[in-house]
Amino acid sequence: MSKAPGISIKNLSVSFRTKTSTVTALDDVSFDIAPGSFLSIVGPSGCGKTTLLKILSGVLQPTSGTVLFDGEPLSRLKTQGQVGYVFQRPLLLPWRTTLDNVMLTMEVARRGMSRAEREAEARRWLKIAGLQGFEERFPHELSGGMQQRVSICRALAFQPRILLMDEPFAALDEITRETLQEELLLLWAQTETTVVFITHSIPEAVLLSEQIVVMSARPGRVLERIPVPFERPRTEETRERPEFLALASHIRGLLRHRDPVTA
Amino acid sequence: MYRLSVAAGQAMVFIVFFAAWEVLVHLLQIKPVILPPPSRIAVSAWENRELLLVNTWPTFVAITLGFLYAVATGFVIAIGIAYSRIIRELTYPFLVAAQILPKIAFAPLFLIWFGFGLTPKIVIAALIAFFPVVINTAKGLTSVDKELLQYMDSLGASGWEKFTKISLPWAMPYFFAALKISITLAIVGAVVGEFVAAGEGLGYIINASNISLDTELMFAAIVCMSVLGILLFLVIVAAERLIVVNAQDDASGASATM
Numbered sequence A: 001m002s003k004a005p006g007i008s009i010k011n012l013s014v015s016f017r018t019k020t021s022t023v024t025a026l027d028d029v030s031f032d033i034a035p036g037s038f039l040s041i042v043g044p045s046g047c048g049k050t051t052l053l054k055i056l057s058g059v060l061q062p063t064s065g066t067v068l069f070d071g072e073p074l075s076r077l078k079t080q081g082q083v084g085y086v087f088q089r090p091l092l093l094p095w096r097t098t099l100d101n102v103m104l105t106m107e108v109a110r111r112g113m114s115r116a117e118r119e120a121e122a123r124r125w126l127k128i129a130g131l132q133g134f135e136e137r138f139p140h141e142l143s144g145g146m147q148q149r150v151s152i153c154r155a156l157a158f159q160p161r162i163l164l165m166d167e168p169f170a171a172l173d174e175i176t177r178e179t180l181q182e183e184l185l186l187l188w189a190q191t192e193t194t195v196v197f198i199t200h201s202i203p204e205a206v207l208l209s210e211q212i213v214v215m216s217a218r219p220g221r222v223l224e225r226i227p228v229p230f231e232r233p234r235t236e237e238t239r240e241r242p243e244f245l246a247l248a249s250h251i252r253g254l255l256r257h258r259d260p261v262t263a
Numbered sequence B: 001m002y003r004l005s006v007a008a009g010q011a012m013v014f015i016v017f018f019a020a021w022e023v024l025v026h027l028l029q030i031k032p033v034i035l036p037p038p039s040r041i042a043v044s045a046w047e048n049r050e051l052l053l054v055n056t057w058p059t060f061v062a063i064t065l066g067f068l069y070a071v072a073t074g075f076v077i078a079i080g081i082a083y084s085r086i087i088r089e090l091t092y093p094f095l096v097a098a099q100i101l102p103k104i105a106f107a108p109l110f111l112i113w114f115g116f117g118l119t120p121k122i123v124i125a126a127l128i129a130f131f132p133v134v135i136n137t138a139k140g141l142t143s144v145d146k147e148l149l150q151y152m153d154s155l156g157a158s159g160w161e162k163f164t165k166i167s168l169p170w171a172m173p174y175f176f177a178a179l180k181i182s183i184t185l186a187i188v189g190a191v192v193g194e195f196v197a198a199g200e201g202l203g204y205i206i207n208a209s210n211i212s213l214d215t216e217l218m219f220a221a222i223v224c225m226s227v228l229g230i231l232l233f234l235v236i237v238a239a240e241r242l243i244v245v246n247a248q249d250d251a252s253g254a255s256a257t258m
């Protein structure tokens, strides 16, 4: 597998024009994502986190500014077959079984794989996500959390070079979330993958990331870019360390400040 | 157990209906010319079985061909409407206006245009069966979850992949809802065609027995029509069960438009 891509975001702005008004979702956002790094984005609802991920995946065009992907301007041609995207909603195909839903990404982005290889890979991921035995079920037969896990399996199964995850663990129970956090970190450590991870949970961001981007409320701006220095593997014990708690409370403080000027 | 008793209850409704009909006709001494009892209709159907069977065939052909033409053209135009803004904006008002017209009223005109026989029947059947297919299928194709298409974009999917893997299966419940309406409309179209422009078929038998005041035969022909209609409808339901996953649950999402 080729090296993980680096991403460079420069003066990115996005506005949505509706019938009655123009909403500025992102305002002059700039930051770099190092190749193979794990970066989290935290910020209040509606600050443009989802919009930013859609730009990075190439499905949405910025109003102004540039995004460099591997040093070249981002385009769908450039990112084709490299982006594993976990949307905020599970977005499963209701007419496909769990297994067939996971195989979708490989059908589209890994045409070289045989059907048997795709199926084996899909089954392997479903097992990791604790969904063994649910392969032949349809999405409406699964709980919301299970659907989201299928969606995560689908994104991981084709081994993308970059993973964009939009609050992927928000709907999961504590235990499942921790299992999947560990699996994600394991996968990230073993493969060359750049991860951009959106979360509402400050401890989750601190536990997982190498860098955290804190964003302000609408219009979304970058408040602070925070490196997370703790050594890995990070365990339960890491969560209790004073530095961990101090960093988490610093981020909480940033998000409490409504006015970006005073932050 | 519950389902079984519901089925028994449903059968009872039919039995009560025909029994009441039979009894009332005798009690009120209604003339068979006005309303024959079910027993005499059954006897007439048996005596005329050859005539009825021979005439079921052309009706079946007219319905099926009219329906298939309607579905094929309707489906293609629906794709045009869903994917081309120009086609959508130019044709949609026309289609909506044309849908409101009483197309049955054109039947005598088609006799002038296409002569006597199979063609006018097929044309009328196709014409009235066409609109639900276009409008419903276009609605299905355009109602696809936008984020699902974005998801496909993020994978680098081609337009064809988005169509075959997302839009088409998404539109299937809408399509089948339309087919169920269209087949009943095609039956109406074919029979009206036979009323005005045919020398054979169940519609012709109904018309001819009306003129000769053979009400029993007329009812027997209506029964044949109904059985044919139900069978064709069941074929579509079976196809739907085969193609649309969770057909019963999902159909609620696709409300059919006449």
Ligand SMILES: Nc1ncnc2c1ncn2[C@@H]1O[C@H](COP(=O)(O)OP(=O)(O)O)[C@@H](O)[C@H]1O
Pocket (backbone or CB within 6 Å): A016, A017, A018, A023, A024, A025, A043, A044, A045, A046, A047, A048, A049, A050, A051, A052, A218
């Ligand atoms: N397609 C769209 N059309 C109009 N406004 C949009 C659209 N997508 C997002 N927005 C607006 O942009 C802002 C940022 O949205 P989003 O990126 O979803 O925020 P977040 O994910 O941080 O909650 C919100 O105010 C939202 O209403």
Ligand SMILES: [Mg+2]
Pocket (backbone or CB within 6 Å): A049, A050, A051, A088, A166
């Ligand atoms: Mg969001």
